[in-house]
Amino acid sequence: MAARNSGQQPHGVAASTLLKRAVELDSDSRYQEAFVCYQEGIDMLLQLLKGTKDSAKKCHLRQKISDFMDRAEEIKKFLEQEKEDGKYHKQIKIEENATGFSYESLFQQYLNAAVTEVWIEDPYIRHTHQLYNFLRFCEMLVKLPCKVKTIHLLTSMDEGIGKGQQISGLEEIRESLCKHGIELEIEFSSSIHDREIRFNNGWMIKIGRGLDYFKKPQPAVGILRL
Structure with missing residues (x-):
């Protein structure tokens, strides 16, 4: 049984979930939403890479990051061209329990x-x-x-x-x-x-729900300050 760093596991699971969703959205031609998920997922993989000491795992993560970054860059160029051509109109549907939409x-x-x-x-x-x-x-x-x-x-x-x-x-x-x-x-x-x-x-x-598209958190006491 291979040993795992339990502190990194949540990042890996979250990144995997986000990137799987990105690929699904990409396949459905929902490119703007896919781009957002690719970005968030790549950021999580980069954080995971920083905390990884095993050279084989590092190599594997670098390859995955490179592949996802290449696809995200292709989508970015496509969206930029759409903007230049005056065809740009996006619709993002944030589904129940979705992540990556800060x-x-x-x-x-x-x-x-x-x-x-x-x-x-x-x-x-x-x-x-x-x-x-x-x-x-x-x-x-x-x-x-x-x-x-x-x-x-x-x-x-x-x-x-x-x-x-x-x-x-x-x-x-x-x-x-x-x-x-x-x-x-x-x-x-x-x-x-x-x-x-x-x-x-x-x-x-x-925005259909305005700024209030997050789940309502538990009551908290605090002062509103920047």
């Missing part, structure tokens, strides 16, 4: 240095987990090389007992963003239904 993996490719302003329309930035989702999205904007100066949020107001929590949570996020030189403008609308995100470099992303 905000970074979905939005980073559209956030270049030209992005200085972001518009978010989402009626459900109310409850604690939804406020945390919005916070994580803002954290991504702060960390990436884009130079966002203004974030516009259009949402609906919680008219129930959670109104105070919603207002105070958004205010804390506003104050945190201000420390990073970013202004958060908040508007409330009782008639907003659609969910979309727009960047001032021309990209518009329609």
Whole structure:
């Protein structure tokens, strides 16, 4: 029986699951979704490679990484050509219990240095987990090389007992963003239904469930800060 590093096993299982899904999506011509899964899976394999000491396993992992990177690069070139030809329209379906769909993996490719302003329309930035989702999205904007100066949020107001929590949570996020030189403008609308995100470099992303496509986490106590 071969000995295994139990600390690396979860990475290997997760990478295998993601890359298997990437191949399935690739076969179904769902290239944008496949590209996202390839990227996440490759990142996990690279982490696994760093912690592997066995030379034979290292060689095997390097070959797998190289093969998947070659295919991901082919898909990337295809998608870029589609954009240039004006044919680019993507639809990503995030299935139940799917992984590999972080905000970074979905939005980073559209956030270049030209992005200085972001518009978010989402009626459900109310409850604690939804406020945390919005916070994580803002954290991504702060960390990436884009130079966002203004974030516009259009949402609906919680008219129930959670109104105070919603207002105070958004205010804390506003104050945190201000420390990073970013202004958060908040508007409330009782008639907003659609969910979309727009960047001032021309990209518009329609999201069926808005930022709240993650499973609701267990209740947590904490302060919303960047």
